[in-house]
Amino acid sequence: MLSKIALFSMTTMSLWQTGCNASSPLAAPTLTLDADHPTAVLVRAEFPDPACTLEWSAGGVQPSGANVVPKIEDDALVATLLGLPTDTEVRVALSCPKEVSADAIITTAALDDDVPAITVTTAASGIAESFFLHEWFQEGPSGFLTIEDLEGRVVWWESQGTRTATHAHVDPETHAVYAVERGYNEPDGLVVAPMTGPASRWMVPGAHHDSLALGGGRYLLAVTVDKDVDGELVAGDDLVVLDTADGSTTVVWDSFDQLVMERNTGWDFRRYNGAADWTHLNGLNRDPDTGKIYASLYWDRSIVQIDPLTWQTDWVLGGSQSKFSVDVPFGPQHSPVHIGDDLWLFDNGSDSAAGSRLARYTLDEDAWTATQSWTWKEDPPAMDIVLGSVDPHDDALIASWGDSGTIRIFDLQSKVIGEYDLGDRNQVGHTSLLESLQ
Numbered sequence: 001m002l003s004k005i006a007l008f009s010m011t012t013m014s015l016w017q018t019g020c021n022a023s024s025p026l027a028a029p030t031l032t033l034d035a036d037h038p039t040a041v042l043v044r045a046e047f048p049d050p051a052c053t054l055e056w057s058a059g060g061v062q063p064s065g066a067n068v069v070p071k072i073e074d075d076a077l078v079a080t081l082l083g084l085p086t087d088t089e090v091r092v093a094l095s096c097p098k099e100v101s102a103d104a105i106i107t108t109a110a111l112d113d114d115v116p117a118i119t120v121t122t123a124a125s126g127i128a129e130s131f132f133l134h135e136w137f138q139e140g141p142s143g144f145l146t147i148e149d150l151e152g153r154v155v156w157w158e159s160q161g162t163r164t165a166t167h168a169h170v171d172p173e174t175h176a177v178y179a180v181e182r183g184y185n186e187p188d189g190l191v192v193a194p195m196t197g198p199a200s201r202w203m204v205p206g207a208h209h210d211s212l213a214l215g216g217g218r219y220l221l222a223v224t225v226d227k228d229v230d231g232e233l234v235a236g237d238d239l240v241v242l243d244t245a246d247g248s249t250t251v252v253w254d255s256f257d258q259l260v261m262e263r264n265t266g267w268d269f270r271r272y273n274g275a276a277d278w279t280h281l282n283g284l285n286r287d288p289d290t291g292k293i294y295a296s297l298y299w300d301r302s303i304v305q306i307d308p309l310t311w312q313t314d315w316v317l318g319g320s321q322s323k324f325s326v327d328v329p330f331g332p333q334h335s336p337v338h339i340g341d342d343l344w345l346f347d348n349g350s351d352s353a354a355g356s357r358l359a360r361y362t363l364d365e366d367a368w369t370a371t372q373s374w375t376w377k378e379d380p381p382a383m384d385i386v387l388g389s390v391d392p393h394d395d396a397l398i399a400s401w402g403d404s405g406t407i408r409i410f411d412l413q414s415k416v417i418g419e420y421d422l423g424d425r426n427q428v429g430h431t432s433l434l435e436s437l438q
Helices: 010-016
Strands: 003-006 030-033 041-045 053-058 067-073 076-082 089-096 104-107 119-122 131-138 142-149 154-159 177-183 186-193 200-203 207-215 218-229 232-243 248-254 281-286 293-297 302-307 312-318 333-339 342-347 357-364 369-376 389-392 397-401 406-410 416-421 432-434
Touching: 030 104, 041 053, 041 089, 053 067, 053 076, 131 406, 142 177, 177 207, 177 218, 186 207, 218 248, 218 281, 232 293, 281 333, 293 333, 302 333, 333 389, 342 389, 389 432
Parallel strands: 207 281
Antiparallel strands: 003 053, 030 041, 041 076, 053 089, 067 076, 089 104, 119 416, 131 142, 131 432, 142 154, 177 186, 186 200, 207 218, 218 232, 232 248, 281 293, 293 302, 302 312, 333 342, 342 357, 357 369, 389 397, 397 406, 406 416
C-alpha cells in the first residue's frame, strides 16, 4: 500500500508558483542510496503544484516505523526514507492533483558480509517502538553499530573497523548514534554517526565504556586516570565534557576528589600497566526530569548521583559508602537508569549459581532506603560477567546479555515478547528501543 506524504505547508506555496508546463509529463522522482548508510533512500522531485505529494512503498508496504524527512532544497523537494530493511525494493511516485508520475524504483543495499545476522526466536509486536539499537563486537577486534526493526532486519549500520564500543545511544537533539570507541593501535575517542552521511570522530585519550549527550554538541565521557596513592598505582575515573565544535575537553568530576578510595575486588584485576582497577566507571545516565547524572562504578558495586550544575556528588547508592540502606545488595552492575523514584540496573552479580538479573529499586531520599521492587533472571540462572543493559519504556523494556549476545524485550507484565540472538561468538553491548529514526 502506498503512503502519501505531504510535502510542505501552505506558507511555502508561493515558492512553487513558477512557470511549469502543465502539459508536460510529470517526471518521476530521482532516487539514490546514501553512500554511507545505503538503506537510506534519498528522494528528489521537481513538481508543478504545491498540492503534490509523494506516494511510496517498500517491499509492497510501508514498513512500521519507517520515516520520511522532507525539506525544500535548491527549488526541489528532497526527502530521506529511513528505517528500511536491506535488500528491499522501494517505489516512489510524485502524485499531483491531476496526474501521478511513474514509479521510481530502487533497491536498498545488501548487508555487509561481516555483519552478523540476528537469529529471531520471537519477534516483538504491539508496542510503540519499532527499532532497537545496539553494538556487537568480537575479539580481534571487530565491531559494528546496528539498528534493527522488531523483525530482526537490519535497517542501519556503521562499521567500526577494528574499533569497538560498548554503549551506543541516539542523541535526541541530532538523531545521530554516538558511542565511545576503543581499538588496538588506534586512539580512544567518541564517534558520532548520523542516519545519513559520514561519521565523525574525536580523540579523547583514556575514554572508555560510556558517554552521554548533553546537548549543543557536548558529550560527557568517562576517562581513566592513573594516580600514585601512597606508593601504589590506582586507576580511577574522570568525567570529561567534550565540545565537538572545537574538540576541547574539560574535566568536570574527579573520582579521587569526589569519593573515598577503598580497596575492592578491582585490586585483584589490575590493568595492563599494573594499576589497581578501582572505580571502573561503566555506565552513564541522565534523569529526563531532573537532569541529574548517574554513574555506575563496577568494582565499587555502587551508583553515584551527580549534580550537573555543580558537578558535585549528591549521594552514593550501594558499595561501602552507600547513603542508602539497601534491602537486596547488588553488584557488580551495569546500565543505571533513573526515572522518578526508581533506579533500574543490570546486576551482573558475583555468584555463578545465582546468576545475573535485571532489577529495579525504589529510592526514598527521606528515609534513605532502596527497596527492590522488581527483578527478573534467566531460568536456569546464567551469569553475565561483562556488559549487560536495561532500557525501560512506558510500554516495554529491552535488555541485553552481553556475554551470550542475547537481547530480550519484555511487556509490562514481565513477559518476554521478543528475543534475539547474535550467537556465542558475538558480544552485545548496551541496547535501547527506538520509536523512530528522526
